[in-house]
Amino acid sequence: xxxxxxxxxxxIAFKWRNDKELRRAYFxxxxxxxxxxxxxxxxxxxxxxxxxxxxxxxxKPTIYSHFVGGETIEECMPLxxxxxxxxxxxxxxxxxxxxxxxxxIQQALDETLKTIYNxxxxxxxxxxxFKPSAFGIPRVLTKASQGVELxxxxxxxxxxxxxxxxxxxxxxxxxxxxxxxxxxxxAYQKIVDEVIYDMMxxxxxxxxxxxxTLQMYRRDRxxxxxxxxxxxxxxxxxxxxxxxxxxxxxxxxxRAKQMGYPDPIHPTKEDTDRAYNAALEFSVxxxxxxxxxxxxxxEYSAYLFKELMDKKGLAKDDPRCYFAQLYGMSDHIxxxxxxxxxxxxxYIPYGPVRQVLPYLIRRTEENTSVAGQxxxxxxxxxQEFKRRKASKK
Ligand SMILES: Cc1cc2nc3c(=O)[nH]c(=O)nc-3n(C[C@H](O)[C@H](O)[C@H](O)COP(=O)(O)OP(=O)(O)OC[C@H]3O[C@@H](n4cnc5c(N)ncnc54)[C@H](O)[C@@H]3O)c2cc1C
Numbered sequence: 129x130x131x132x133x134x135x136x137x138x139x140i141a142f143k144w145r146n147d148k149e150l151r152r153a154y155f156x157x158x159x160x161x162x163x164x165x166x167x168x169x170x171x172x173x174x175x176x177x178x179x180x181x182x183x184x185x186x187x188k189p190t191i192y193s194h195f196v197g198g199e200t201i202e203e204c205m206p207l208x209x210x211x212x213x214x215x216x217x218x219x220x221x222x223x224x225x226x227x228x229x230x231x232x233i234q235q236a237l238d239e240t241l242k243t244i245y246n247x248x249x250x251x252x253x254x255x256x257x258f259k260p261s262a263f264g265i266p267r268v269l270t271k272a273s274q275g276v277e278l279x280x281x282x283x284x285x286x287x288x289x290x291x292x293x294x295x296x297x298x299x300x301x302x303x304x305x306x307x308x309x310x311x312x313x314x315a316y317q318k319i320v321d322e323v324i325y326d327m328m329x330x331x332x333x334x335x336x337x338x339x340x341t342l343q344m345y346r347r348d349r350x351x352x353x354x355x356x357x358x359x360x361x362x363x364x365x366x367x368x369x370x371x372x373x374x375x376x377x378x379x380x381x382x383r384a385k386q387m388g389y390p391d392p393i394h395p396t397k398e399d400t401d402r403a404y405n406a407a408l409e410f411s412v413x414x415x416x417x418x419x420x421x422x423x424x425x426x427e428y429s430a431y432l433f434k435e436l437m438d439k440k441g442l443a444k445d446d447p448r449c450y451f452a453q454l455y456g457m458s459d460h461i462x463x464x465x466x467x468x469x470x471x472x473x474x475y476i477p478y479g480p481v482r483q484v485l486p487y488l489i490r491r492t493e494e495n496t497s498v499a500g501q502x503x504x505x506x507x508x509x510x511q512e513f514k515r516r517k518a519s520k521k
Contacts, residue, residue: 264289336368
């Protein structure tokens with residue numbers, strides 16, 4: 129993994145954590161770097177959920193507090209204030225995943241609306257965000273994406289999904305808070321893309337309020353970005369894009385095999401990297417139309433974005449350009465880029481312990497994989513321990 133010099137200042141990266149907090153982070157990262165431990169943890173938490181065994185006491189002070197801001201907006205606010213001191217913005221992400229229960233969907237809608245109102249009164253929270261699966265039934269959205277004939281009930285579900293997304297985007301527009309829609313599974317992204325584009329046409333006339341997420345591990349996404357640009361030119365609107373590489377690689381490959389359709393994911397990591405970086409280049413070149421939320425822990429992709437912005441002569445704090453990492457990961461990128469004066473943000477998931485478990489499992493799996501970032505995190509924390517020790521002499 130390439131090491132980029134501007135991100136290696138560990139004093140800046142970890143200034144916000146005292147020795148005790150840093151030791152705790154180190155211990156946690158060390159634990160989740162062990163695949164056998166993560167595997168046991170995953171099975172035990174699935175079992176605990178199934179039998180309604182209380183797991184808060186073990187999960188909350190450990191992995192939850194490392195990757196999650198709290199159970200409610202209020203619980204996340206001390207963290208938002210801490211980040212603010214270091215010029216780091218916060219994006220609060222209510223991280224509960226799909227449900228078919230109308231009451232739960234309504235509750236997720238109310239909570240996401242609350243995040244918009246909260247952001248509107250807090251200059252350190254520049255975006256709101258939501259997951260499509262929280263507002264639509266994935267199996268119905270999948271059918272709609274396949275263009276299959278829907279029955280009346282299914283049509284109603286798709287219409288409800290559209291209405292809820294409209295409510296969120298309209299509220300975001302009225303409160304002048306850009307809103308991002310996370311990307312999830314390939315199977316139902318087509319209908320999500322269509323709905324989001326409709327929202328962009330309605331709310332992105334002056335600036336990007338509605339942001340779609342492009343998973344650049346998909347083979348078709350660079351072309352889709354170019355298509356979006358052309359379409360936006362015709363419709364005289366702005367396009368907001370959160371760029372990610374994509375978090376569901378193994379599941380997508382497996383599903384494509386099972387269902388007998390071509391693997392939608394690039395064959396190699398290098399192909400994904402090339403597509404990701406090309407998308408950044410294309411977007412900065414067309415920055416008058418495309419606003420970019422560069423969501424990555426990849427040092428090169430963060431650095432490239434900075435270089436592209438500088439070459440284009442953009443202000444460091446141009447509101448169309450953001451760098452973002454997940455809470456609990458890659459502080460060295462976030463805090464160093466923020467210190468240089470660029471727009472940097474932490475994505476902070478929040479929600480009840482049980483409901484954010486799927487998110488936590490994804491994070492631990494990602495950090496366990498050999499190609500993941502854990503060795504890098506551990507090396508940086510070790511470097512900072514040494515630096516602190518030396519500075520105390
Ligand atoms: C702020 C933020 C928001 C995010 N939101 C979303 C979201 O809405 N939806 C979502 O899906 N993910 C989201 N992610 C997660 C993201 O998709 C990645 O899983 C994660 O960030 C790792 O990718 P990377 O760019 O940081 O870096 P890297 O570590 O350089 O890249 C790892 C990624 O490369 C890709 N990859 C790895 N091996 C291969 C291979 N053999 N072939 C092809 N591709 C490969 C995979 O996408 C893998 O996750 C978000 C991440 C951040 C930081």
